[in-house]
Amino acid sequence: xxxxxxxxxxLRVLIYLSMQRDRLATIQEIADSYQISKNHLMKVVHQLNxxxxxxxxxxxxxxxxxxxxxNTINIGVLVRETEQDLDLVECFSSEGHCVITPxxxxxxxxxxxxxxxxxxxxxxxxxxxxxxxxxxxxxxxLQIA
Numbered sequence: 110x111x112x113x114x115x116x117x118x119x120l121r122v123l124i125y126l127s128m129q130r131d132r133l134a135t136i137q138e139i140a141d142s143y144q145i146s147k148n149h150l151m152k153v154v155h156q157l158n159x160x161x162x163x164x165x166x167x168x169x170x171x172x173x174x175x176x177x178x179x180n181t182i183n184i185g186v187l188v189r190e191t192e193q194d195l196d197l198v199e200c201f202s203s204e205g206h207c208v209i210t211p212x213x214x215x216x217x218x219x220x221x222x223x224x225x226x227x228x229x230x231x232x233x234x235x236x237x238x239x240x241x242x243x244x245x246x247x248x249x250x251l252q253i254a
Contacts (some may be wrong), residue, residue, distance in 0.1 A: 110226045113161045116191040118145065119162075119254060123235055125162060126175045128253055133172025142251040160190060179239065185231030195223060 125139050136154055140147040154173060157163045164176040189195070210216065218237075239247075247253075 110223065111122060112188060113192060114149065115193075116188055116192045117159060118137075118143075119187060120147055120184070121145075122150065122153055122157060123162060123175065123179075124239065124247075125251060125253075126173065127235055127239055128247060128251065130175065133166055133170070133174055142253070150209060156191070162187070165238065177204045179236035180234050182235040184233040184238065185229075188230055189227065198252045237240050 121143055122139060125142060126134055136147055140150050155161065156167070158165050158173070158176075161176055162182060163173050165171065165173045172181050205212070
Protein backbone atom coordinates (compact mmCIF):
# COMPACT_ATOMS: atom_id res chain seq x y z
CA UNK A 110 0.00 0.00 0.00
CA UNK A 111 1.27 3.43 -0.87
CA UNK A 112 -0.25 6.68 0.33
CA UNK A 113 -0.06 9.79 -1.80
CA UNK A 114 2.02 12.84 -1.07
CA UNK A 115 -1.26 14.65 -0.38
CA UNK A 116 -2.08 12.32 2.52
CA UNK A 117 1.51 12.42 3.74
CA UNK A 118 1.45 16.22 3.80
CA UNK A 119 -1.95 16.22 5.52
CA LEU A 120 -0.50 14.11 8.31
CA ARG A 121 2.60 16.28 8.53
CA VAL A 122 0.52 19.47 8.84
CA LEU A 123 -1.52 17.94 11.65
CA ILE A 124 1.60 16.72 13.43
CA TYR A 125 3.18 20.16 13.15
CA LEU A 126 0.06 21.91 14.43
CA SER A 127 -0.23 19.50 17.33
CA MET A 128 3.24 20.63 18.37
CA GLN A 129 2.18 24.30 18.16
CA ARG A 130 -0.98 24.34 20.25
CA ASP A 131 -0.16 27.67 21.89
CA ARG A 132 0.04 29.76 18.72
CA LEU A 133 -0.96 30.05 15.07
CA ALA A 134 1.35 28.54 12.48
CA THR A 135 1.72 29.59 8.85
CA ILE A 136 1.90 27.54 5.69
CA GLN A 137 5.32 29.03 4.98
CA GLU A 138 6.81 27.96 8.30
CA ILE A 139 5.43 24.43 7.90
CA ALA A 140 6.79 24.24 4.36
CA ASP A 141 10.16 25.48 5.58
CA SER A 142 10.24 23.06 8.52
CA TYR A 143 9.52 20.05 6.33
CA GLN A 144 11.41 21.42 3.31
CA ILE A 145 8.39 20.87 1.07
CA SER A 146 6.46 22.93 -1.45
CA LYS A 147 4.32 25.76 -0.11
CA ASN A 148 2.04 25.38 -3.15
CA HIS A 149 1.30 21.75 -2.30
CA LEU A 150 0.62 22.68 1.31
CA MET A 151 -1.86 25.38 0.33
CA LYS A 152 -4.15 22.76 -1.22
CA VAL A 153 -3.72 20.44 1.75
CA VAL A 154 -4.47 23.18 4.28
CA HIS A 155 -7.55 24.26 2.35
CA GLN A 156 -8.99 20.73 2.47
CA LEU A 157 -8.05 20.16 6.11
CA ASN A 158 -9.88 23.38 6.94
CA UNK A 159 -12.95 22.37 4.91
CA UNK A 160 -13.04 19.00 6.65
CA UNK A 161 -12.80 20.58 10.11
CA UNK A 162 -9.38 19.28 11.12
CA UNK A 163 -7.89 22.75 11.34
CA UNK A 164 -9.11 26.30 11.53
CA UNK A 165 -7.55 29.20 9.70
CA UNK A 166 -7.35 32.82 10.69
CA UNK A 167 -6.93 35.43 7.97
CA UNK A 168 -5.04 38.66 8.23
CA UNK A 169 -1.61 39.97 9.01
CA UNK A 170 -1.22 37.88 12.16
CA UNK A 171 -3.20 34.99 10.76
CA UNK A 172 -2.32 31.38 10.44
CA UNK A 173 -3.80 28.06 11.39
CA UNK A 174 -4.24 25.74 14.34
CA UNK A 175 -5.82 22.40 15.09
CA UNK A 176 -9.59 22.65 15.30
CA UNK A 177 -9.94 19.29 17.02
CA UNK A 178 -8.10 17.58 19.83
CA UNK A 179 -5.38 15.18 18.62
CA ASN A 180 -7.09 12.25 20.35
CA THR A 181 -10.18 12.78 18.17
CA ILE A 182 -8.31 12.70 14.85
CA ASN A 183 -8.32 9.11 13.64
CA ILE A 184 -5.51 8.23 11.23
CA GLY A 185 -7.57 5.66 9.31
CA VAL A 186 -10.42 8.12 8.77
CA LEU A 187 -7.99 10.80 7.65
CA VAL A 188 -6.37 8.44 5.13
CA ARG A 189 -9.79 7.49 3.71
CA GLU A 190 -10.72 11.18 3.42
CA THR A 191 -7.49 12.28 1.77
CA GLU A 192 -6.77 9.39 -0.57
CA GLN A 193 -8.54 9.89 -3.88
CA ASP A 194 -8.00 6.34 -5.08
CA LEU A 195 -7.73 3.29 -2.88
CA ASP A 196 -8.01 0.98 -5.88
CA LEU A 197 -4.96 -1.21 -5.37
CA VAL A 198 -5.46 -3.02 -8.66
CA GLU A 199 -7.34 -2.30 -11.86
CA CYS A 200 -10.22 -4.64 -11.05
CA PHE A 201 -11.16 -2.52 -8.00
CA SER A 202 -12.20 0.26 -10.35
CA SER A 203 -15.53 0.29 -12.14
CA GLU A 204 -13.53 1.33 -15.20
CA GLY A 205 -11.16 -1.64 -14.98
CA HIS A 206 -10.72 -3.74 -18.09
CA CYS A 207 -8.76 -6.75 -16.89
CA VAL A 208 -10.01 -9.78 -18.82
CA ILE A 209 -9.46 -12.26 -15.98
CA THR A 210 -11.38 -10.30 -13.33
CA PRO A 211 -14.39 -12.66 -13.36
CA UNK A 212 -12.24 -15.65 -12.36
CA UNK A 213 -9.27 -14.06 -10.59
CA UNK A 214 -8.66 -14.59 -6.88
CA UNK A 215 -6.30 -11.64 -6.53
CA UNK A 216 -9.11 -9.11 -6.17
CA UNK A 217 -10.26 -10.80 -2.96
CA UNK A 218 -6.73 -11.04 -1.61
CA UNK A 219 -6.05 -7.36 -2.31
CA UNK A 220 -9.43 -6.34 -0.87
CA UNK A 221 -8.59 -8.26 2.31
CA UNK A 222 -5.15 -6.60 2.50
CA UNK A 223 -6.60 -3.11 2.00
CA UNK A 224 -9.23 -3.73 4.67
CA UNK A 225 -6.53 -4.91 7.10
CA UNK A 226 -4.35 -1.87 6.28
CA UNK A 227 -7.17 0.59 6.98
CA UNK A 228 -8.32 -1.27 10.08
CA UNK A 229 -4.79 -1.09 11.45
CA UNK A 230 -4.71 2.68 10.86
CA UNK A 231 -8.13 2.96 12.54
CA UNK A 232 -6.46 1.91 15.79
CA UNK A 233 -4.43 5.14 15.91
CA UNK A 234 -5.22 8.76 16.59
CA UNK A 235 -2.98 11.74 15.97
CA UNK A 236 -2.23 11.74 19.69
CA UNK A 237 -1.03 8.13 19.48
CA UNK A 238 1.63 8.97 16.92
CA UNK A 239 2.99 11.83 19.04
CA UNK A 240 4.30 10.18 22.19
CA UNK A 241 5.70 12.68 24.67
CA UNK A 242 9.10 10.97 24.73
CA UNK A 243 9.67 12.07 21.11
CA UNK A 244 8.56 15.66 21.59
CA UNK A 245 12.05 17.20 22.12
CA UNK A 246 13.49 15.47 19.07
CA UNK A 247 10.48 16.41 16.94
CA UNK A 248 10.69 20.04 17.99
CA UNK A 249 14.38 20.08 17.15
CA UNK A 250 13.89 18.38 13.76
CA LEU A 251 11.13 20.81 12.81
CA GLN A 252 13.16 23.74 14.15
CA ILE A 253 10.37 24.78 16.49
CA ALA A 254 11.52 26.91 19.39
